[in-house]
Amino acid sequence: MKKYKVGLIGATGMVGQRFVSLMENHPWFELAAVAASSRSAGKKYEEAISGRWQLREPVPESLKKLTLLSAESDVSAIASSVDFVFSAVDMKKEEIKALEAAYAKAECPVISNNSAHRWTPDVPMVIPEVNPEHAHVIESQRKRLRTKCGFIAVKSNCSIQSYVPALHPLKDRFGLARVLVCTYQAISGAGKTFESWPEMVDNVIPHIGGEEEKSEQEPLKIWGEIIGDEIAPAVSPQVTSQCVRIPVTDGHMAAVFMAFRKKPPIDEIKHLWNSFKGRPQELDLPSAPKQFLHYFEDETRPQTGLDRMLEGGMAVSLGRLRPDTQYDYRFIGLSHNTLRGAAGGAVLLAELLCADGYIQKR
Numbered sequence: 001m002k003k004y005k006v007g008l009i010g011a012t013g014m015v016g017q018r019f020v021s022l023m024e025n026h027p028w029f030e031l032a033a034v035a036a037s038s039r040s041a042g043k044k045y046e047e048a049i050s051g052r053w054q055l056r057e058p059v060p061e062s063l064k065k066l067t068l069l070s071a072e073s074d075v076s077a078i079a080s081s082v083d084f085v086f087s088a089v090d091m092k093k094e095e096i097k098a099l100e101a102a103y104a105k106a107e108c109p110v111i112s113n114n115s116a117h118r119w120t121p122d123v124p125m126v127i128p129e130v131n132p133e134h135a136h137v138i139e140s141q142r143k144r145l146r147t148k149c150g151f152i153a154v155k156s157n158c159s160i161q162s163y164v165p166a167l168h169p170l171k172d173r174f175g176l177a178r179v180l181v182c183t184y185q186a187i188s189g190a191g192k193t194f195e196s197w198p199e200m201v202d203n204v205i206p207h208i209g210g211e212e213e214k215s216e217q218e219p220l221k222i223w224g225e226i227i228g229d230e231i232a233p234a235v236s237p238q239v240t241s242q243c244v245r246i247p248v249t250d251g252h253m254a255a256v257f258m259a260f261r262k263k264p265p266i267d268e269i270k271h272l273w274n275s276f277k278g279r280p281q282e283l284d285l286p287s288a289p290k291q292f293l294h295y296f297e298d299e300t301r302p303q304t305g306l307d308r309m310l311e312g313g314m315a316v317s318l319g320r321l322r323p324d325t326q327y328d329y330r331f332i333g334l335s336h337n338t339l340r341g342a343a344g345g346a347v348l349l350a351e352l353l354c355a356d357g358y359i360q361k362r
């Protein structure tokens, strides 16, 4: 099969590196262009990344000699040489918005990790197992942008991937009314390691800028519906959150409390979790976990160190479901923040959009 040609903007960053490693040997996709800031442009990938590579696996040989382009200055050259781009740049929000729109207008679909366009009403924010139907709004977005192929689709914030997937199969069936969630988030979520953030060793920081708002509001867009040319966010459940940075490398954990209008039996919740299948599983997409939600009966699980890499870091681990005194039930969720929560989630979204015909090979 001829592969889709992929561009990667922000290729040198922490999320960019994850994309690079996920693209190696991907059955559908091959990296054809890599770009970063003007500081890196013109350098070989190997040189630009020297001293900054943070993954255990080595830099892929095929990429070492590729010359980095400028994400901002080389838009048309990149857009015309690939079928779509992944975006994982760290710039000001307005700059990212403009940059991603420039690629879309140059007829290049953009699958973004960034938050800049998450609240643009005709930009779908998709967890592929939860709201794949939101891709339909792409047609409205193309009308607004006056494009034939170009559009922007985004993935949601990494922390909500540890609990929204678990709440999803219960939400409509049992009338999920209220959710309280505390997230315990890894330092890679801030693009950091213990070397670059030594203050995090033996420490907990009770604040992550903007994270609580995202944790409370993004689920409502994910559960929203397309009305006219836009996605109208859901109005319930009410979600309240606290987000805390903890000293682990990768893996965001969530302690979740949930109240229903119609309280389900505990065994039915476990059954719905273990049997849940989304469109990626039905389509058997290359990056889809075989089983999306795994429930552990062992009350010491899920653990970040043991379980974050479940199904290649693409599954969500759940445990400790039990009655609560204030809410109906409480449980623990865990997902890998730079795989399922960032690059892996975006690759799965791109696979879905290719399978459903929104991205085409030139």
Ligand SMILES: NC(=O)c1ccc[n+]([C@@H]2O[C@H](COP(=O)([O-])OP(=O)(O)OC[C@H]3O[C@@H](n4cnc5c(N)ncnc54)[C@H](OP(=O)(O)O)[C@@H]3O)[C@@H](O)[C@H]2O)c1
Binding pocket: 009, 010, 011, 012, 013, 014, 015, 016, 035, 036, 037, 038, 039, 040, 041, 070, 071, 072, 088, 089, 090, 091, 113, 114, 115, 157, 158, 188, 189, 190, 191, 337, 338, 341, 342
């Ligand atoms: N880390 C996570 O777990 C995570 C999860 C979800 C979403 N995100 C989001 O993903 C994005 C990237 O995060 P990260 O942790 O990978 O950041 P990072 O390690 O700081 O990497 C930033 C990337 O952006 C590039 N860049 C910076 N300024 C640029 C400019 N003016 N023009 C073009 N490229 C520019 C950098 O290129 P140079 O090397 O040339 O400077 C680098 O490739 C951020 O928006 C972040 O919020 C991160």
